Amino acid sequence: MADHTYSISEIVGSSSDGVDSAIRNGIAAASQTLRHLDWFEVKEIRGHLNNGEIADWQVTIKLGFRLER
Amino acid sequence: MADHTYSISEIVGSSSDGVDSAIRNGIAAASQTLRHLDWFEVKEIRGHLNNGEIADWQVTIKLGFRLER
Amino acid sequence: MADHTYSISEIVGSSSDGVDSAIRNGIAAASQTLRHLDWFEVKEIRGHLNNGEIADWQVTIKLGFRLER
Amino acid sequence: MADHTYSISEIVGSSSDGVDSAIRNGIAAASQTLRHLDWFEVKEIRGHLNNGEIADWQVTIKLGFRLER
Amino acid sequence: MADHTYSISEIVGSSSDGVDSAIRNGIAAASQTLRHLDWFEVKEIRGHLNNGEIADWQVTIKLGFRLER
Amino acid sequence: MADHTYSISEIVGSSSDGVDSAIRNGIAAASQTLRHLDWFEVKEIRGHLNNGEIADWQVTIKLGFRLER
Amino acid sequence: MADHTYSISEIVGSSSDGVDSAIRNGIAAASQTLRHLDWFEVKEIRGHLNNGEIADWQVTIKLGFRLER
Amino acid sequence: MADHTYSISEIVGSSSDGVDSAIRNGIAAASQTLRHLDWFEVKEIRGHLNNGEIADWQVTIKLGFRLER
Amino acid sequence: MADHTYSISEIVGSSSDGVDSAIRNGIAAASQTLRHLDWFEVKEIRGHLNNGEIADWQVTIKLGFRLER
Amino acid sequence: MADHTYSISEIVGSSSDGVDSAIRNGIAAASQTLRHLDWFEVKEIRGHLNNGEIADWQVTIKLGFRLER
Amino acid sequence: MADHTYSISEIVGSSSDGVDSAIRNGIAAASQTLRHLDWFEVKEIRGHLNNGEIADWQVTIKLGFRLER
Amino acid sequence: MADHTYSISEIVGSSSDGVDSAIRNGIAAASQTLRHLDWFEVKEIRGHLNNGEIADWQVTIKLGFRLER
Incomplete structure (x- = not known):
């Protein structure tokens, strides 16, 4: 796993159902x-x-993804 | 939407079911x-x-509401 | 000033002009x-x-006020 | 204890004596x-x-209280 | 309840189902x-x-428990 | 509004005039x-x-924008 | 003192008297x-x-202690 | 720029006009x-x-300055 | 009170007696x-x-003082 | 330097060697x-x-870069 | 990996050499x-x-380890 | 050690070599x-x-020093 680089994006998912669904x-x-x-x-x-x-649930999450070399 | 004022209240909702239900x-x-x-x-x-x-779930939330003029 | 009690309220002021005006x-x-x-x-x-x-600026502030006895 | 709701108030207590007394x-x-x-x-x-x-001690505290139904 | 001492442990619960289940x-x-x-x-x-x-949900929680005397 | 997703970008605006102008x-x-x-x-x-x-004011802000589907 | 390792425990002390006594x-x-x-x-x-x-004061503290080798 | 040392001072500026002026x-x-x-x-x-x-605006700022050698 | 400037110093007071005394x-x-x-x-x-x-209590405090003009 | 805009990206660098190398x-x-x-x-x-x-060190960093006009 | 539970311990490692060595x-x-x-x-x-x-470097770290079932 | 007072200064050390060297x-x-x-x-x-x-590493540190009486 050594020397991999990851990038982090921040998004907001939403749902009318609840926390898990918004994520x-x-x-x-x-x-x-x-x-x-x-x-x-x-x-x-x-x-x-x-x-x-509650009209909609909004959950802000950070997403990590591996950069390809 | 200009010049509206909102007030923020802090409450704790509880439930025996889970996070969404307590909110x-x-x-x-x-x-x-x-x-x-x-x-x-x-x-x-x-x-x-x-x-x-878990006997009860307790979720502290802030609530924003528009003040009437 | 001794033994005074203060209460703190949280509000959101808004304005189409800027930070100072929203406060x-x-x-x-x-x-x-x-x-x-x-x-x-x-x-x-x-x-x-x-x-x-920017359609409107929104500034969340806490307000302290002295309780009367 | 299920399904009780609590409200939270923020106050500042003061005293010329010390932390405990201000609370x-x-x-x-x-x-x-x-x-x-x-x-x-x-x-x-x-x-x-x-x-x-020290002329007065000021301690900001949050207070939780149960809402009556 | 006076003079009880509690200890706090930190754990990570996981689940393939969601937040509540991981807790x-x-x-x-x-x-x-x-x-x-x-x-x-x-x-x-x-x-x-x-x-x-989502392959698994991981929720870090602190657990408080009363020490026996 | 349900099920929209937003992305968040972080930028630094600058100005020689002040906070509002940098934003x-x-x-x-x-x-x-x-x-x-x-x-x-x-x-x-x-x-x-x-x-x-003050040679320049620099204000770090997060920007939320709706993702198109 | 070089190369000593310390462990940290988190506890909650309580008292009916005040902050110092709970600690x-x-x-x-x-x-x-x-x-x-x-x-x-x-x-x-x-x-x-x-x-x-106040029925009881509760103070959460972290305790550092040296591990024996 | 290598090996310079900076010192940081914390001050509170005030003004009757607004945020920028207090800074x-x-x-x-x-x-x-x-x-x-x-x-x-x-x-x-x-x-x-x-x-x-608002009688006066007070803005706490940290100031960095280069130490002379 | 307008246009006064304050400086902030950070110190650690100590005592063998308790929190108030260290401050x-x-x-x-x-x-x-x-x-x-x-x-x-x-x-x-x-x-x-x-x-x-407890051998000694140590309380870190910030001190604000008015700058003379 | 006035009126430049910077964007901020968040990444995770990794290394089997240590903190500096991961950065x-x-x-x-x-x-x-x-x-x-x-x-x-x-x-x-x-x-x-x-x-x-330690199999790998992972350091999350924010990177600021100037936007071209 | 589903349903594993991890425990988190907090320790302080020290060294006379530097950050990496203390960890x-x-x-x-x-x-x-x-x-x-x-x-x-x-x-x-x-x-x-x-x-x-610098007589010794001290780095506080949290350690996660998997609980055996 | 009782009743000693410490003062805290904040500085930024820099280096072209790395974290430890900047400190x-x-x-x-x-x-x-x-x-x-x-x-x-x-x-x-x-x-x-x-x-x-990396042109230079900059590490902000707080320094505690004992005040002489």
């Missing part, structure tokens, strides 16, 4: 353009409210 | 007294343990 | 309902963008 | 208006100086 | 060796990605 | 290459000094 | 099982409230 | 006694309120 | 060389242990 | 695709262990 | 009692000074 | 004017890049 949606969208995704870290969990209910 | 319960309770709720942010996730199992 | 607007709105305001602290500076320009 | 004074003042106080957390310890001595 | 798995494993578990706090949520999907 | 300059430069810019957050305010005066 | 109680309990205790750092000060008064 | 005032005062000032970083923005208006 | 000792020592001391903020509370007891 | 490797890899690199900041130092020894 | 010494000492060490994270770098020179 | 250079420069240096803590590691290589 999965964000990763699914990112995986359409980023290859070699290796790990994620949750940075912030928030969301919008509408009429006293 | 939903806290917002439902707050929406009984606060109007114009606009967003939430998760600040802390914790809970009590009993006999090696 | 002033938030304090002006809060001063309509809170008396004995004593200090403020800036917690976050952010805003919305529209067509590549 | 106790703040809680005593808050308990005159807030019921069902459940816990506190210290956020900041500071104070004013006068002629090279 | 539950970590607590279940810890409860096999630690008695008198009293509370948990979530410190970090992350996970590994494989082929653009 | 505006950074956003103007970023909007030449990034579409669907939605919000910004200030992360750091600093600058260079020359002969005891 | 002393936690260290006294820990010193029954840990040898070569070398330093402590306060991480969090909190407590439980009952009928508007 | 400029603080730097102007510091530049009367510190030579070779090289950069500044904003650490905290706060101020005093009087009759619901 | 008072540090301020007393600093006041022998610094004039116009205006406020203090506690940054860290720690100490050395000897034979399972 | 150098990450910068060397990034410099193959990023021009006008201007500064770096270390955000995290970690690594993998194998059989009780 | 290696700490891990070598810990590996004598902990099995299945998997990763480390640096939390703090500090040291003691004597006669204006 | 040593900063301490060597500071020891020419500060007596009774007792400990250091690393606060930030960064540096300038030139042509894709």
Whole structure:
């Protein structure tokens, strides 16, 4: 594994269902353009409210992916 | 949207089910007294343990709501 | 000054003009309902963008005010 | 304990005596208006100086209290 | 409750299902060796990605347990 | 708004005029290459000094923009 | 002192008297099982409230102790 | 630039006008006694309120200056 | 109060008695060389242990003092 | 230097040798695709262990580079 | 890798040589009692000074190791 | 050791060689004017890049030194 370099992207995934679903949606969208995704870290969990209910969940995550040489 | 003012309240929602449910319960309770709720942010996730199992989940959230003029 | 108690409220002031103006607007709105305001602290500076320009500036501030006895 | 909701207030207690006394004074003042106080957390310890001595100690604390249903 | 002492352990629970499940798995494993578990706090949520999907969720938690005298 | 994904870029805008101007300059430069810019957050305010005066203000901001599907 | 290794334990000491006493109680309990205790750092000060008064003070501390070779 | 050493001083500049002016005032005062000032970083923005208006803005900044050899 | 500048010094006061005493000792020592001391903020509370007891308490504080013009 | 804009990228460099080498490797890899690199900041130092020894060092750094106009 | 649980220990490694060496010494000492060490994270770098020179480097690290079932 | 007071200075040491060397250079420069240096803590590691290589390493450290009475 020595001398690999990774790049980190920060995205916000959203969902009307909950925390796990917002993370999965964000990763699914990112995986359409980023290859070699290796790990994620949750940075912030928030969301919008509408009429006293959660309209959407928004989870900010960092995504690490290996750079090709 | 210019010149609106928002106020931020901090609450702890709890549930015996999990993170999402504790957040939903806290917002439902707050929406009984606060109007114009606009967003939430998760600040802390914790809970009590009993006999090696999770007795309740407690999620601290900040709630933003628009002040009426 | 001994034994005074202060309460802290968190608000978000907004403006289409800039950081200082958003803070002033938030304090002006809060001063309509809170008396004995004593200090403020800036917690976050952010805003919305529209067509590549700043639509509104939003500054989260904490407000300290003395409780009357 | 399931499904209780708590609200969190932030106050600054002060005293000419020291840290513990400033916390106790703040809680005593808050308990005159807030019921069902459940816990506190210290956020900041500071104070004013006068002629090279401590004129008052100021301790910022968060107070959690159970919302009645 | 006076004069009890608690110790805090830090663990990482994992799961292929989601955040709540990773927390539950970590607590279940810890409860096999630690008695008198009293509370948990979530410190970090992350996970590994494989082929653009979440291979496992990893949640770092602190566990508080009462020391016996 | 459900299931949108946002990406976050970090930039440093600079100006010889002040904080607001440095933010505006950074956003103007970023909007030449990034579409669907939605919000910004200030992360750091600093600058260079020359002969005891501010030569330039530098403000680090995060920019959120919606990913097209 | 070169090449010594220290281990760090995290505990919560409690007391009905105040901050100093909670720290002393936690260290006294820990010193029954840990040898070569070398330093402590306060991480969090909190407590439980009952009928508007402090029922117990709880101080989270990290304890450093030298590992024997 | 190699092997230069810098020292960092922390000051609070104030102004009745706004954030930028408080920073400029603080730097102007510091530049009367510190030579070779090289950069500044904003650490905290706060101020005093009087009759619901901002009496003075106070900005805490760190100042880096090169040590002469 | 407008346009005053304050400088901030960081010191560590110590005592064999407790937190309040360590703070008072540090301020007393600093006041022998610094004039116009205006406020203090506690940054860290720690100490050395000897034979399972607290040998000395060490409290890191920041001291703000007004610069004379 | 006025009105330049910088972009910030986050990468993880790795090495089997140590902290400095992991930073150098990450910068060397990034410099193959990023021009006008201007500064770096270390955000995290970690690594993998194998059989009780360090298999690789991983250092997360932010890289600032000037945007061309 | 699913459903593994990891435990995290915090130690301080020291050396008279430098940062890398202090980390290696700490891990070598810990590996004598902990099995299945998997990763480390640096939390703090500090040291003691004597006669204006570094007497020892002290690096606080967290160590993750897999719990056996 | 009781009742000693320490002062803390913040400096930035630099080097073209690496992290350890930048720390040593900063301490060597500071020891020419500060007596009774007792400990250091690393606060930030960064540096300038030139042509894709590290031109200098800059390490911000806090230095604690005992005040003479």
